[in-house]
Amino acid sequence: MSILVIAEHDNVHLKGATHNVVAAAAKIGGDVHVLVAGANARAVAEHAAKITGVSKVLLAESPALADSLAENVAQQVLALASGYSHILFAATASGKNVSPRVAASLDVAQISEIQAVDSPDTFQRAIYAGNAIATVQSTDAIKVITVRTTGFDAAPEGGNAAIESIAAVESVGLSTFLSREVAKNDRPELAGARMVVSGGRGMGSAENFKILDPLADKLGAAMGASRAAVDAGYAPNDWQVGQTGKIVAPQLYVAIGISGAIQHLAGMKDSKVIVAINKDGEAPIFGVADYGLVADLFQAVPELVTAL
């Protein structure tokens, strides 16, 4: 068996999620190759070559691959697909964008967001917002999979795989990249953060959300939000933790003013330690929190910042 892992990157840095996907590939077992599809992305390939368990890095460089347009990246993966038994993407915005396109072109099912590998053709994945875990078996010749990164500990670095430049595909010409607005901050990326501070509807407004900043700064935490807070316009969508947002499993998850709807719990209940601060002592979030504090968050959060 050989497994192709599609690297997640921005042409400069390899995203941490790739390490988790390599770990999932190692569980499946076989020769693990990583594809870096980008433009001027050699630094990314060099980083990928260091991940333990990777035997070869394939580097495809072309302006057509600079902006991760789904049509072009899918074409690049398809050019290699026949040589592999498994093709793995991270279950991130970009992985989910491309992976089903590859699968359908190969006339195979895609298996979404696996969180455990039972055997090379059998995997576990959450359904119904994490209220049930399904074990599914694929009957297809090539398994196209997205990997929920929190299900697999990141593969360590220490390897030294060969980097092979391969022919890059031409642009399919269906879509054009226009612009990107990236929120600028010094905080860690939510999906892989060791600490997360999350606010919910209880924050009351976008303005009030700012009282979480000093806490996140002190903890070195990424910022998150519940769907209710995103819906209400208090926080940007890419902060959303939950079934339809990001799935996180940090060392410490601090839920502030979050009631704990099922769909939110689905996104954070694998965190190592969960702290909840909410003025409603009956809120479901206390059912999963290791440490609950029934308090007015507008008093408790500043106090916490001072005490830490």
Next chain:
Amino acid sequence: MKVLVPVKRVVDYNVKVRVKSDHTGVDIANVKMSMNPFDEIAVEEATRLKEKGAVTEVIAVSCGVAQCQETLRTAMAIGADRGILVQTDVELQPLAVAKLLKVLAEQEQPQLIILGKQAIDDDSNQTGQMLAALLGWSQATFASKIELGEGVARVTREVDGGLETIELKLPAIVTTDLRLNEPRYVTLPNIMKAKKKQLDTVTPESLGVDVAPRLKTLQVVEPAARSAGIKVQDVAALVDKLKNEAKVVV
């Protein structure tokens, strides 16, 4: 131009499903069913494009059991002009749905197909991308804004770390994210009107599509439960626990 909007009938957002005791699936007998929330956003967006005059007809499609008619009626109450039901009792997986929609797209020739990014039952997040692949069309997933131009659609997408805007050649596939719009409440007069709208029924066989599942579900179990911890009295006690018991902060 025509817009096609596929809609899925799923267990209502507010229902907490239970795993069946024989572990063959979740128990959906006698639970409330509704339109997948992301599909509602898709119908709303198509309807708004029509109200703006950019679109001439909105066609809702649903694939599944006979009761999906109700989902189609809801789509028509929001604003879809007519509905097509692909009726089958077979468990439909995303690849099969994409194949059914491909045939309908070839028949109806829409310039745009708007789908929900993900259904809240199987949480697959696949059908739109698969349909784009099968049709050889451009795609923009996780849309928070759609603008139609001459032969193109400009779509702003929710990506990790922010937003990106891409331009698609039409015909195109767009999948909706949460912030694209807030679907309207359907009013009683519109529900009554929707009952009179055209609803055609076809089958996978009549469309010539093999919908046999490719993934076999071996078992479905409850997730490992996380037990509740303790409540602390005040911030000082919380900090003490975090430092000395959990040791997650120093």
